[in-house]
Amino acid sequence: MERKAIGIDLGMVYSSVAVFQHGKVEVIPNEQSTRRTPSYVAFTNNERLIGDAAKNQAALNPTNTIFDAQRLLGRKFDDPSVQVDMRSWPFKVINDNGKPKFQVEYKRKIKCFTLEEIISMILAKMKxxxxxxxxxxxxxxVITVPAYFNYSQCQAIKDACVFVGLNGLYIISGSTAAGLGYGFDKKFPIARNILVFDLGVVILMYQF
Known part of the structure; x- marks a missing residue:
C-alpha cells in the first residue's frame, strides 16, 4: 500500500495539516471541526494541552501557556529582538548557555523545554x-515555513520533526507552496508570472 505524506503549515499563531487523497488535496479538520489549530502548548498540574485546549488556558494559566514560539527560531537569548519579545510574554524564557528555553510548571514541578521540543509538540498534534x-x-x-527563514531556522524545524517520528521530506516557504498549489492542476501554453500575497496574522509577505 502506498504511504501517505502530509503537508503541515506551521504558522506562528495557527497551524494546519493537509493530505493528498482521492485525487485532491484535503485540509483536515481537527476535533473542533475547524481546519486550523492554534499553535499553543499549555502545561497544567495534570496534563499537557496543545491547540484549542491550550489556547483556552491563556487567560487562566498564562505563565504556563506557550505561544509565538517560532519567534525564537535561530536566535540567541541575548538577541535584542528576543529581549523585546520577552517583555510582552506572560511565560518565562531563561538563558541556557546562550540558548533560550521555556520554563513552566508542569505536574507541580519546574520544567524547561527547548524551542524544538515545543514545536515538536505542535507537529505531533498535527500528525x-x-x-x-x-x-x-x-x-x-512537507513543512511550510515563512519565506524569510534561514538555514538554521529550517534545520530547527527538521530537528523538531525527528522528535515525533516524522521524516521532514521538504521544508519550503509558504509562498512557494501556494505557487505550486496554484499551478498543480493547470496547464499554461506560455510561461506566466504570479504574485503570492500572504496576509498572515503576524506577518504580511508577498513573493513574485
Missing part, C-alpha cells in the same frame, strides 16, 4: 489529527 482522519500511521511530511 495525530492527520492519522485520525486517514486511518493510518503517517511518517513523512
Amino acid at each position: 495525530d489529527i492527520a492519522e485520525a482522519y486517514v486511518g493510518e500511521q503517517i511518517s513523512e511530511a
Whole structure:
C-alpha cells in the first residue's frame, strides 16, 4: 500500500495539516471541526494541552501557556529582538548557555523545554489529527515555513520533526507552496508570472 505524506503549515499563531487523497488535496479538520489549530502548548498540574485546549488556558494559566514560539527560531537569548519579545510574554524564557528555553510548571514541578521540543509538540498534534482522519500511521511530511527563514531556522524545524517520528521530506516557504498549489492542476501554453500575497496574522509577505 502506498504511504501517505502530509503537508503541515506551521504558522506562528495557527497551524494546519493537509493530505493528498482521492485525487485532491484535503485540509483536515481537527476535533473542533475547524481546519486550523492554534499553535499553543499549555502545561497544567495534570496534563499537557496543545491547540484549542491550550489556547483556552491563556487567560487562566498564562505563565504556563506557550505561544509565538517560532519567534525564537535561530536566535540567541541575548538577541535584542528576543529581549523585546520577552517583555510582552506572560511565560518565562531563561538563558541556557546562550540558548533560550521555556520554563513552566508542569505536574507541580519546574520544567524547561527547548524551542524544538515545543514545536515538536505542535507537529505531533498535527500528525495525530492527520492519522485520525486517514486511518493510518503517517511518517513523512512537507513543512511550510515563512519565506524569510534561514538555514538554521529550517534545520530547527527538521530537528523538531525527528522528535515525533516524522521524516521532514521538504521544508519550503509558504509562498512557494501556494505557487505550486496554484499551478498543480493547470496547464499554461506560455510561461506566466504570479504574485503570492500572504496576509498572515503576524506577518504580511508577498513573493513574485
